[in-house]
Amino acid sequence: MKLRLCSLVLLLLSGHAHAGWELVRSTPGAVSVYIERDTLERSGNLARIWSLFDLAAAEQSPSGLSFRSTKSRAEFDCSNNTRRLLSVDFHEAAMGTGRIVSTRQFNKMQSRFDPVAGDSVAADVMKAACSTPAKPQ
16 A cells, blocks of 8 residues: 555656646657747747757757756747747756756847748747647736
8 A cells, every 4th residue: 555655656746847848749769859838928920938858868068068958948930930049048957957057048139030940849849839829818
């Protein structure tokens, strides 16, 4: 009985650790990509959302430090199939946890929209962001 209770508690806690992140694409042994739909902001044809890239193995950030995951905020132009990055945080541990080893902020006014390739991770994130209706005000 105690073993079942402990197993149930562990199962509930592990599910809560990733609450809010919804899987949009997974490539075994490489990367899993998630979005946090609750962070979606819509304004006309524009959609802004946070995404999480969880890597199977550590890589190096632009500052040369090792990271396992990134959280990024992007803005998509749903009508023109384009996007621009607003910010990226590089985390030393999986699922956006651990110390942030590097951060990149992009000036929204100077950052340009780039085309989104049809069968890309960015296209999966854009599809999820653009297909979600705006929240009523």
